[in-house]
Amino acid sequence: MLTVLSQNIQLAVTIQPSSEKKPDKIRKLVDIQANVAVGKGIGYERWAKKFNLKRWSQTLCLLQEKKLLSEDALHQRIAELQTQHDDALAVVKDLDARMVSLKELRGHLVVYRQYKPLAQKLQTVRNPAKFKEQHRAELAVYEAACAYFKANGLRTLPDLKKLDAEYQALSSEKNGFYTRYKKAQIELRELRTAQQNVEAFFRKEERSHAVPQQEVK
Incomplete structure (x- = not known):
């Protein structure tokens, strides 16, 4: 977790809106795949990706600020x-x-x-x-x-x-x-929401790296 978060922190700094004097409260990431599966369109998917990007960057900045870049420290x-x-x-x-x-x-x-x-x-x-x-x-x-x-x-x-x-x-x-x-x-x-976002991020990473099973003929 520490390695992945440290890498993503650099991205978060560039993503964080500079015009905001006070960041919004941390909110949970949305499950894009689940919502698309039930009929949400391309417009929703685009919005959700931007939403998640902003929330993920806020999550990372919060964890960096509080020096909680390991799972044990966060828990x-x-x-x-x-x-x-x-x-x-x-x-x-x-x-x-x-x-x-x-x-x-x-x-x-x-x-x-x-x-x-x-x-x-x-x-x-x-x-x-x-x-x-x-x-x-x-x-x-x-x-x-x-x-x-x-x-x-x-x-x-x-x-x-x-x-x-x-x-x-x-x-x-x-x-x-x-x-x-x-x-x-x-x-x-805040930290419970951040914890949920971290868990959601890694679930997404696991799904994206999963090797699809070959269809048995």
Whole structure:
């Protein structure tokens, strides 16, 4: 693979369009023979050859840029990126779940503090039933907040400012891992497409060098 790619790299440099400031994303080569076999015409074949030439040159330039001119190096890099991708995504999901929990806690805490005076007043009014009916919605969310704290074993309620600071810290950490995840995802997608193009190229080379069997009469 290294020898063939090294030879084709020289061709790729001359093929790469000089007018493009930023190269297009790597795309898969099309199977010209398969499409022609199902009825595609000469016009399609001409277009497909130009398309494949451009995509092949981009593939080679990408592999040269990343110094992945051997099959083992390419496979190893893809495996490394897959690990980085999966690890970063796992952390992002974990941080996101913790942020959701903090947001839920904060919501109950705000409700609890807002309606606690109302719940305390309920204990002193002359007509508790009427008062409770008048403030049914407020007291319901207050009781839900109390039930949430009890279910989560919260005997001492956290400070809102500390809660907000923790949320912001988690958000910042999540953004960092999300950036790693997206970076690995983009490179992984490019290299997998490049790998498919290399495999397609060598399949084509094998077909073109195959010795046709003589017809048995």
